Amino acid sequence: MGHRPALALHGGAGVLPQERFPSDLADSLQAELLRCLAEGWAVLHAGGPAVEAVCACVAALENIPWFNAGHGAVLNADGRVECDAAVMAGDGRCGAVAGIRSVRQPVHLARRLLEEPGLVFLAGAGAEAYARREGFEAVEESYFVTAQRQQELAQARKTGTVSLDTAERFGTVGAVACDGQGRLAAATSTGGLTNKIPGRIGDSPVIGAGTYACDDSCAVSCTGIGEVFLRQVVAHDIAARLRYGGQSLKAAVETVVLDELPALGGEGGLIAVTPAGELVLCHNSPSLYRAWQRADGPPQAAIF
Amino acid sequence: MGHRPALALHGGAGVLPQERFPSDLADSLQAELLRCLAEGWAVLHAGGPAVEAVCACVAALENIPWFNAGHGAVLNADGRVECDAAVMAGDGRCGAVAGIRSVRQPVHLARRLLEEPGLVFLAGAGAEAYARREGFEAVEESYFVTAQRQQELAQARKTGTVSLDTAERFGTVGAVACDGQGRLAAATSTGGLTNKIPGRIGDSPVIGAGTYACDDSCAVSCTGIGEVFLRQVVAHDIAARLRYGGQSLKAAVETVVLDELPALGGEGGLIAVTPAGELVLCHNSPSLYRAWQRADGPPQAAIF
Numbered sequence: 001m002g003h004r005p006a007l008a009l010h011g012g013a014g015v016l017p018q019e020r021f022p023s024d025l026a027d028s029l030q031a032e033l034l035r036c037l038a039e040g041w042a043v044l045h046a047g048g049p050a051v052e053a054v055c056a057c058v059a060a061l062e063n064i065p066w067f068n069a070g071h072g073a074v075l076n077a078d079g080r081v082e083c084d085a086a087v088m089a090g091d092g093r094c095g096a097v098a099g100i101r102s103v104r105q106p107v108h109l110a111r112r113l114l115e116e117p118g119l120v121f122l123a124g125a126g127a128e129a130y131a132r133r134e135g136f137e138a139v140e141e142s143y144f145v146t147a148q149r150q151q152e153l154a155q156a157r158k159t160g161t162v163s164l165d166t167a168e169r170f171g172t173v174g175a176v177a178c179d180g181q182g183r184l185a186a187a188t189s190t191g192g193l194t195n196k197i198p199g200r201i202g203d204s205p206v207i208g209a210g211t212y213a214c215d216d217s218c219a220v221s222c223t224g225i226g227e228v229f230l231r232q233v234v235a236h237d238i239a240a241r242l243r244y245g246g247q248s249l250k251a252a253v254e255t256v257v258l259d260e261l262p263a264l265g266g267e268g269g270l271i272a273v274t275p276a277g278e279l280v281l282c283h284n285s286p287s288l289y290r291a292w293q294r295a296d297g298p299p300q301a302a303i304f
Numbered sequence: 305m306g307h308r309p310a311l312a313l314h315g316g317a318g319v320l321p322q323e324r325f326p327s328d329l330a331d332s333l334q335a336e337l338l339r340c341l342a343e344g345w346a347v348l349h350a351g352g353p354a355v356e357a358v359c360a361c362v363a364a365l366e367n368i369p370w371f372n373a374g375h376g377a378v379l380n381a382d383g384r385v386e387c388d389a390a391v392m393a394g395d396g397r398c399g400a401v402a403g404i405r406s407v408r409q410p411v412h413l414a415r416r417l418l419e420e421p422g423l424v425f426l427a428g429a430g431a432e433a434y435a436r437r438e439g440f441e442a443v444e445e446s447y448f449v450t451a452q453r454q455q456e457l458a459q460a461r462k463t464g465t466v467s468l469d470t471a472e473r474f475g476t477v478g479a480v481a482c483d484g485q486g487r488l489a490a491a492t493s494t495g496g497l498t499n500k501i502p503g504r505i506g507d508s509p510v511i512g513a514g515t516y517a518c519d520d521s522c523a524v525s526c527t528g529i530g531e532v533f534l535r536q537v538v539a540h541d542i543a544a545r546l547r548y549g550g551q552s553l554k555a556a557v558e559t560v561v562l563d564e565l566p567a568l569g570g571e572g573g574l575i576a577v578t579p580a581g582e583l584v585l586c587h588n589s590p591s592l593y594r595a596w597q598r599a600d601g602p603p604q605a606a607i608f
Contacts, residue, residue, distance in 0.1 A: 088535075092535045092536070092568070093535075094534070094535055098427060098505075099427060099428065099430075118466065118531060119501065119504065119531060120505075120530075120531045120534045120535065121504070121505040121506070121510070121534060122501065122503045122504055122505070123402060123403060123427045123428060123503045123505055124403065124427060124428040124429075124503050125428075125502070125503065126403075126501060126502030126503015126504065127503045129502065129503070130501060130503065162422065197423065197426065197430060197434060198429070198430030198433065199426045199427045199428050199429065199430015199431045199433070199434070200423065200425070200426055200430065201402075201424075201425040201426065201427055202425075206425070206510060206511070206512070207510070207513070207534055207535065207537065208510070208512040208513060208537035208540060209511070209512060212537070226424075227422060227423060227424045230398070230424045230425060230511050231392075231396045231397075231398055231424065231511065232396070233511065233512035233516070233537065233540040236512060236537040236540050236541070236544070237540070237544065240540070240541065240544030240545075240547075240548055241544075241548055243544075243548075244544055244545055244547075244548035244549030244551075245548030245549065247548075264396070
């Protein structure tokens with residue numbers, strides 16, 4: 001291996017300060033993050049590609065109802081599920097889906113599009129029809145729905161809010177990786193915002209906004225107030241600061257996450273990795289549920 | 305006016321070389337482009353904002369059946385219309401819609417989202433339900449459909465192609481403007497590709513890919529092979545080359561359009577403007593249907 005593998009994942013940005021966060025929840029949350037990290041690290045450790053590692057992490061996170069992606073995705077204003085996901089490899093291949101409610105692992109559908117030379121982005125019923133043709137099993141929408149998310153929607157309807165001020169606020173999940181050959185990848189998956197207007201697409205599935213990877217610069221996965229990340233084209237902006245501005249990953253990420261986004265109401269955070277295996281995980285929200293591992297280092301997890 | 309207004313529009317990139325292009329068609333095409341340009345120039349001349357000027361141009365282009373946007377949009381593999389549009393102001397406000405088949409002027413729906421602080425991107429039935437709530441008249445899908453597009457779909461189905469090798473190939477429309485106060489805007493509208501897979505979203509409605517504006521750098525509207533423009537985040541990449549790399553608009557556009565995109569199969573072109581009123585219109589395809597005007601200069605149109 002000429003390069004040192006590195007892997008990071010996030011399970012969204014949270015709004016509870018540390019003193020109000022249940023400590024037993026923090027422990028089990030970090031254990032889950034580490035379990036998902038291990039899925040991706042096994043790929044890298046075996047010499048596998050970065051794109052497979054990020055998909056392994058994100059698929060594992062989608063299966064945990066605590067996070068707002070796949071099983072446990074939040075409900076829109078009609079009480080329906082609309083999952084969005086994207087994956088990008090540093091060689092420019094990418095796939096993205098929006099408005100998915102019948103594919104168990106939305107990130108796997110995005111991954112399938114990444115393999116299509118002439119397709120990148122599919123939405124809604126057309127994306128689900130494509131999934132059927134490609135052999136993805138159809139799951140009932142009820143697979144995604146949890147009692148917790150139904151309660152959150154009922155509460156959001158009562159208060160007329162579109163996002164909930166709970167620990168679950170941004171449970172978007174994502175991962176970035178550098179593999180042993182210096183190839184990068186990023187993936188992101190989300191259910192969006194509780195009580196969101198049907199048809200709303202946030203930054204997660206938008207290549208350049210919530211998800212981006214280029215082997216010459218970095219791979220980025222974002223979480224937070226999607227509309228602000230869309231306007232700022234955040235993930236590609238980080239890469240452009242490296243490529244054209246010669247900024248370090250740390251300087252680029254901190255300028256965007258700690259200076260620019262807060263001024264625009266862009267609460268959230270992101271994770272990023274360079275071909276040298278440098279990892280940066282940064283948030284302007286009270287917390288970012290995250291885990292990471294570098295070559296020869298131990299897996300680590302943190303919340304605040 | 306402290307700034308010199310400038311305006312440009314495009315009606316897509318074409319594939320016919322000049323010697324095979326009917327000269328009477330060229331004349332009437334340029335007359336139409338100039339008529340649409342005048343709609344936007346009237347806004348700038350009256351001291352109006354760039355965002356209103358680009359929407360006036362694009363709305364006029366949507367109404368002309370020759371172009372692949374609004375009335376005359378191409379048909380997908382199911383024989384259905386799916387219009388996409390985006391508009392962005394240089395102050396960061398933006399709106400985008402995908403999969404529209406009941407709103408006469410998709411760019412006006414995108415413009416409505418631009419005015420919403422908490423929303424950017426809506427797709428499909430949810431976007432159309434939003435349009436109804438906002439008072440947009442519902443038009444029958446047949447409003448968009450022309451005999452020409454039905455013939456093109458029949459031909460595409462016969463040959464199994466997703467895009468047609470005719471003069472109509474890329475009839476996406478777009479506009480960029482700098483107003484008298486140095487404010488920028490960009491707008492793009494398209495029916496996508498003939499015989500496209502239902503649900504497919506190209507670069508046009510994706511902020512950063514086909515459409516982008518920032519008052520500190522430039523405004524950009526693209527047309528071409530959407531998937532390549534999506535992967536390259538082309539519009540934001542142009543802006544980032546100016547902002548972080550100190551490149552001139554001309555150098556940035558020519559590097560991307562003439563060097564990078566052709567190597568990736570990214571046939572097409574783009575139009576761009578800076579706050580100084582500098583206009584660049586560039587294409588690697590045989591033609592780019594275009595028109596432009598600078599302060600104190602005459603309106604001009606070109607194809608090749």
